[in-house]
Amino acid sequence: MIIVMNPKANQMQIDDVVSVLKNSGLGVHISQGTERTILGIIGDKSVLRDIPLELMPGVDKLVPIVESYKLAGKTFKPEPSIVDVNGVKIGGKELVIMAGPCAVENYDQIMDAAHAVKKSGAQFLRGGAFKPRTSPYAFQGLEEEGLKLLLEAKKATGLRIITEVTSDKAVELSIPYVDMFQIGARNVQNFQLLKEVGKSKKPVLLKRGSATTIDEWLNAAEYIMSEGNYNVVLCERGIRTFETATRNTLDLSAVPVAKNMSHLPVIVDPSHAAGKSKYVIPLSRAAIAVGADGLIVEVHPNPMYALSDAAQQLNPKEFDSLCKDISMLAPILEREFTYEA
Amino acid sequence: MIIVMNPKANQMQIDDVVSVLKNSGLGVHISQGTERTILGIIGDKSVLRDIPLELMPGVDKLVPIVESYKLAGKTFKPEPSIVDVNGVKIGGKELVIMAGPCAVENYDQIMDAAHAVKKSGAQFLRGGAFKPRTSPYAFQGLEEEGLKLLLEAKKATGLRIITEVTSDKAVELSIPYVDMFQIGARNVQNFQLLKEVGKSKKPVLLKRGSATTIDEWLNAAEYIMSEGNYNVVLCERGIRTFETATRNTLDLSAVPVAKNMSHLPVIVDPSHAAGKSKYVIPLSRAAIAVGADGLIVEVHPNPMYALSDAAQQLNPKEFDSLCKDISMLAPILEREFTYEA
Amino acid sequence: MIIVMNPKANQMQIDDVVSVLKNSGLGVHISQGTERTILGIIGDKSVLRDIPLELMPGVDKLVPIVESYKLAGKTFKPEPSIVDVNGVKIGGKELVIMAGPCAVENYDQIMDAAHAVKKSGAQFLRGGAFKPRTSPYAFQGLEEEGLKLLLEAKKATGLRIITEVTSDKAVELSIPYVDMFQIGARNVQNFQLLKEVGKSKKPVLLKRGSATTIDEWLNAAEYIMSEGNYNVVLCERGIRTFETATRNTLDLSAVPVAKNMSHLPVIVDPSHAAGKSKYVIPLSRAAIAVGADGLIVEVHPNPMYALSDAAQQLNPKEFDSLCKDISMLAPILEREFTYEA
Amino acid sequence: MIIVMNPKANQMQIDDVVSVLKNSGLGVHISQGTERTILGIIGDKSVLRDIPLELMPGVDKLVPIVESYKLAGKTFKPEPSIVDVNGVKIGGKELVIMAGPCAVENYDQIMDAAHAVKKSGAQFLRGGAFKPRTSPYAFQGLEEEGLKLLLEAKKATGLRIITEVTSDKAVELSIPYVDMFQIGARNVQNFQLLKEVGKSKKPVLLKRGSATTIDEWLNAAEYIMSEGNYNVVLCERGIRTFETATRNTLDLSAVPVAKNMSHLPVIVDPSHAAGKSKYVIPLSRAAIAVGADGLIVEVHPNPMYALSDAAQQLNPKEFDSLCKDISMLAPILEREFTYEA
Incomplete structure (x- = not known):
């Protein structure tokens, strides 16, 4: 998942989000853009199920990258099922x-x-x-x-x-x-x-x-x-x-x-x-x-x-x-x- | 319900539809237009539930006039419910x-x-x-x-x-x-x-x-x-x-x-x-x-x-x-x- | 076109609609149902373009029967064009x-x-x-x-x-x-x-x-x-x-x-x-x-x-x-x- | 913009995308996830208008982060216009x-x-x-x-x-x-x-x-x-x-x-x-x-x-x-x- 911070988010707000992620056992890649900061989350996102990141100050939106189904997906089983x-x-x-x-x-x-x-x-x-x-x-x-x-x-x-x-x-x-x-x-x-x-x-x-x-x-x-x-x-x-x-x-x-x-x-x-x-x-x-x-x-x-x-x-x-x-x-x-x- | 006949429907086809309706106990109003004939059905249409009128030769389409719900409708109870x-x-x-x-x-x-x-x-x-x-x-x-x-x-x-x-x-x-x-x-x-x-x-x-x-x-x-x-x-x-x-x-x-x-x-x-x-x-x-x-x-x-x-x-x-x-x-x-x- | 009158429409309202249609040179078929009256219009409906029938007292809705295009339609030319x-x-x-x-x-x-x-x-x-x-x-x-x-x-x-x-x-x-x-x-x-x-x-x-x-x-x-x-x-x-x-x-x-x-x-x-x-x-x-x-x-x-x-x-x-x-x-x-x- | 690489993308493919971006004068943040690599682009993305990144081998999808309008947007003018x-x-x-x-x-x-x-x-x-x-x-x-x-x-x-x-x-x-x-x-x-x-x-x-x-x-x-x-x-x-x-x-x-x-x-x-x-x-x-x-x-x-x-x-x-x-x-x-x- 990608977290897009607001252009006006300050460093403290960014740090808060990062520490919530790290405390949940996830890795974070911080990408400091010209207009805004973007955080890439690494690890098992299911631990975030109960954390409303979108409500944290400074967060603009969450962008899911990986689908929510597993067994039905190709990552789980690449070849067609019969x-x-x-x-x-x-x-x-x-x-x-x-x-x-x-x-x-x-x-x-x-x-x-x-x-x-x-x-x-x-x-x-x-x-x-x-x-x-x-x-x-x-x-x-x-x-x-x-x-x-x-x-x-x-x-x-x-x-x-x-x-x-x-x-x-x-x-x-x-x-x-x-x-x-x-x-x-x-x-x-x-x-x-x-x-x-x-x-x-x-x-x-x-x-x-x-x-x-x-x-x-x-x-x-x-x-x-x-x-x-x-x-x-x-x-x-x-x-x-x-x-x-x-x-x-x-x-x-x-x-x-x-x-x-x-x-x-x-x-x-x-x-x-x-x-x-x-x-x-x-x-x-x-x-x-x-x-x-x-x-x-x-x-x-x-x-x-x-x-x-x-x-x-x-x-x-x-x-x-x-x-x-x-x-x-x-x-x-x-x-x-x-x-x- | 209204039955719109095809412009090319012949008299026998129209008569067939009319007799199906009458045999079901319904009244029929026949409206002979310049291009096509239209049949208006009078009576309790629920008897038609099992008759696929839309498949009868010469029928173009059925146009429902009255809603299919009864108890939820205003015809059944005009004043607002509390x-x-x-x-x-x-x-x-x-x-x-x-x-x-x-x-x-x-x-x-x-x-x-x-x-x-x-x-x-x-x-x-x-x-x-x-x-x-x-x-x-x-x-x-x-x-x-x-x-x-x-x-x-x-x-x-x-x-x-x-x-x-x-x-x-x-x-x-x-x-x-x-x-x-x-x-x-x-x-x-x-x-x-x-x-x-x-x-x-x-x-x-x-x-x-x-x-x-x-x-x-x-x-x-x-x-x-x-x-x-x-x-x-x-x-x-x-x-x-x-x-x-x-x-x-x-x-x-x-x-x-x-x-x-x-x-x-x-x-x-x-x-x-x-x-x-x-x-x-x-x-x-x-x-x-x-x-x-x-x-x-x-x-x-x-x-x-x-x-x-x-x-x-x-x-x-x-x-x-x-x-x-x-x-x-x-x-x-x-x-x-x-x-x- | 079909005009569906309201179940509560009175005879005077029905007569008014009928006379508007007849004054426009159209034929009308009156279908008196058990719940409501339905009027079938016969003739060239384009004369109705400027008459807001849907606003006349007692009218519930208009149901178009024939498409509004002519040259593009099959009534005008039944065989496929090349x-x-x-x-x-x-x-x-x-x-x-x-x-x-x-x-x-x-x-x-x-x-x-x-x-x-x-x-x-x-x-x-x-x-x-x-x-x-x-x-x-x-x-x-x-x-x-x-x-x-x-x-x-x-x-x-x-x-x-x-x-x-x-x-x-x-x-x-x-x-x-x-x-x-x-x-x-x-x-x-x-x-x-x-x-x-x-x-x-x-x-x-x-x-x-x-x-x-x-x-x-x-x-x-x-x-x-x-x-x-x-x-x-x-x-x-x-x-x-x-x-x-x-x-x-x-x-x-x-x-x-x-x-x-x-x-x-x-x-x-x-x-x-x-x-x-x-x-x-x-x-x-x-x-x-x-x-x-x-x-x-x-x-x-x-x-x-x-x-x-x-x-x-x-x-x-x-x-x-x-x-x-x-x-x-x-x-x-x-x-x-x-x-x- | 975020570039999501395919889970099967190899290092050469990732390097290719990165070098296209860098050659266009953009900065890139590389985020190596457990399942896949994600690239965050930094700088003026309009230079990418003519480069079909989504067709490059190993690229799964592009995720736009910033809206494409400028003058109509709040980044350009935060206070309401009269x-x-x-x-x-x-x-x-x-x-x-x-x-x-x-x-x-x-x-x-x-x-x-x-x-x-x-x-x-x-x-x-x-x-x-x-x-x-x-x-x-x-x-x-x-x-x-x-x-x-x-x-x-x-x-x-x-x-x-x-x-x-x-x-x-x-x-x-x-x-x-x-x-x-x-x-x-x-x-x-x-x-x-x-x-x-x-x-x-x-x-x-x-x-x-x-x-x-x-x-x-x-x-x-x-x-x-x-x-x-x-x-x-x-x-x-x-x-x-x-x-x-x-x-x-x-x-x-x-x-x-x-x-x-x-x-x-x-x-x-x-x-x-x-x-x-x-x-x-x-x-x-x-x-x-x-x-x-x-x-x-x-x-x-x-x-x-x-x-x-x-x-x-x-x-x-x-x-x-x-x-x-x-x-x-x-x-x-x-x-x-x-x-x-």
Whole structure:
């Protein structure tokens, strides 16, 4: 960390700051500029957590130099991580597609969805059993009944299962049924929930919040990892901006940036940001082209009759066409993806 | 709701949409324009929840006319609500000040803070026992030990107690100790938690999320109210924008706007948005001038030694000066606030 | 347009609004709902420009249904436009690459850049002669001297020339030298300048402003087109959001959205949003994958010595590798691009 | 400026950077941390303008410590500036109110507005003769005819005149008629125009752009000041955020922040952000309470018939009530404002 002193700070004030730092066991480099003095701190800054340096007389501002996350960062682990979800590897050469309906609705719907996405090449079935909705009057999910249907679909197809968990209770209920937890955008700073999935040791897909910086997102990953669960996959799904033509603005730059700051795999959810199925296919292609390790896409056997987020779900034919595109893009990007017509 | 048909929609497509609406028991007004047809829907739109009208052939877009919240809205209750917290009325003529440290740290700190804020005119003591922090390595709060200290401070001063709850467990633990729950900005869409404080029936201060629209904020209030707990007070605390000179951008327009859309009282937290104590006093004055029903302000007996958010906490002398200002502003705004020098 | 009346509006107020509309020569459809009355307006709404309907007693809000631009919209021209710049067609099957340094610096630099980008397949040379800079103390461009150097590079390579114009005087000076004008993000609502390039009839690349909605961007295009110049190409270059890890957030969704709302071609500038050359290549690939008609990319023969925006300029080798990638992506997307190793 | 080296930078790379700095005549302080080396630069950094340090091998990032503006900053002039506009002082003890219609429409309208705002205590008449509008089909202003009407109103009332200028030609035309130029939000980075009003030496009201950081705003002021015109007054008018309930989010924190970073006076325009007249009065009170030096408010003798921005203009009675409020708030804030009932 750098401490920038005020141009008017006097020597006594500078000395006071230096002695606070030294008393905390830190080294200090004093840089006497033409206009002001700057102090560089050397050592483990976590000892400063409880010292409000910014309030000391003569201090103008603190400039953090090193990120606050550790386990999620490249200093801790420079090479990319591969997260293994019961044999499916996320972050390796193979592109991973998670697909399925927004919400689990009934046996026929989830079975039809599972067979359709499996056929086109998806490795995961997604489907919400616990649905966080803006209005309390909207459909909230089938809960454990939904989890059971997901498990049946898994048995029938061999797909891995991923589902969103929204509370400690949902985590507990889901453990026997699913292969991977999803933390939704609204819960990215629900620290209690992050710790809970951290304790579970099951792989976690961590969506970025709609107003979460990449730095905060990696700190959220750190909450999970600091409980001993290193199986975290990041998922960009759009941020909130002034533009209202799309529901959110899909921040595809976040993919190479997050991969530059962290060793964790990064996938993209184009469905929630686009809000409309006609934008999902081009955004999916772009996500793969920018370097994502995979996609999570909403696919419904009959979007017209979906109980939630109908407008953004692909039908099986559109999804199949997308998988075909991805299989053609993959070799150009030195990735692999198996599509069989 | 209005359904705007595509300029190219044919008569059969229009008829299909109309018959879906009529079959759902709704009335329809058909408006045949020069360029396109527009359908106005009459009746209880909640029956449409599960019908993806936006996917029907010929439909261009849906335009919602009526807000999705009910209990929080003015159609349900046109006159302003007053929330009574064990005798202190929020939303009436009297301005209400909640003050105290960011986090409860120890007996002396909370007692000193309580006596100081009481003396200047505050009606509530605030203090965090459960602290949601961006980094898992930052101070996380004293938990039940903190709640006990708050109760002691209440007994000594007669102040009402408000504390943030971050999980179902925190709600359960806090019930015997506190007068009012606070839902923090990060949990504004933690629907499980909203339902839990709804069930408790204790008054709730609901902070706006840093990326939450006013409409979503009122829908979050609706989650609490739909559990039968109507004692909700809204709290504006800054939104996330591109400007980085302040931690968040305090959206003071949200006060008159929320009061125009809802009957619920609205107070303002200037501390978290400002990020620096020197901006807290002018923003507090502005909050009162714009029509807020009160403030929640961070005050620490010795901010230099605070364990969290040191830079933004007022010291007792600064807080006293703020209360004096408010007592002078109140009569001009036809409000009341008692300050005794 | 739809007029939503207040639930409390009385019949006289409704009648007043209706008669204002009818007196303006418009048709009105009255939709009497259970809670409120809604009025649909039929006819040419431009007669309402000067009537503040939103202030009439009983009116709650106006909901626009139709966009305010005409010439830029699909209602006016449903099929995609192709802009011909002295033989190079933008918006057709061929992908168009504009490349070159941020600023024209000297003869050697611009000649080296021109030969390099030509060799890899670019059809346009870009280079700034007039540089709008945040600080008045930063390098501001070579002005007419720069234009002359661009013309020499054109003669030597056959590349088309595009340069940014920042004032009426810059437009006038540039006319004899360049093939296409660029309007920069900061001038997207400099309406005087938009009219000036509109009058010139030369093709215009119109960058989106960093805080400009797609709707406003198309209205800016309308300013140029309403002067009789239909040769407008849109350019997405990143919007301002809360995220600071990249200079701007490249909004790739804007490409399919703008193509859905308008017939104009859309290209992407990945350099300014990324801010760092290492993110330019993946974002360029993503821009092509999402459906852009081309790219404008900063390339400098020796970025280390660039006088402006050094960090984001590709060197010729990186640019060549990008062009090779694009030539491989093009056929998958049913586009064409010629790269010769 | 601070240069943060990569943790993996080797000694040769560090030496290279140091020698570039020393060869540029700068001093360097080398701070060897446990993880990485940090270089502090001492001396006039403007010599580095053309050296892309961020591209040198081993460099991780540059951290600017000192702001890029000089004349607008407090280092240059620590005490607050007072801008004298033909005898009316902005930035002193007296609060200054600029009021009048959005656009000059005709003789009666501007005369009625002038007499009304004068009577309530305003010192300036505002009125647009050149109107920048999002759509080319909206009313664009009376131009010189409007300026003549403003001058007549000035002669009749003694009010100072402020009008927006949108091009070099508008500046030239306006010089004989007006006391102060206004640069609108859309032109805050129209550097050509900033230089032009800088050369004129007439006082300038510089509105913040809807996506302009406070730092960029002060750099825009620097463009005017670097031409020798120090008579600049800043005006906060709302920034673009995700919230759509108001047209823009009025950033009242910007008032104390800008006053902390700069010596220039700061006033507030509540009308454009609010978008609705009912929010203008509370926001005006808040602007004064937060420490603004004055207001610029839209007042129309008959808002119902206004040719532009009708919804946000106050009528004379509402404006009178606002002035009365301000006269009561002023003494509490140690300011002055004369209102005569």
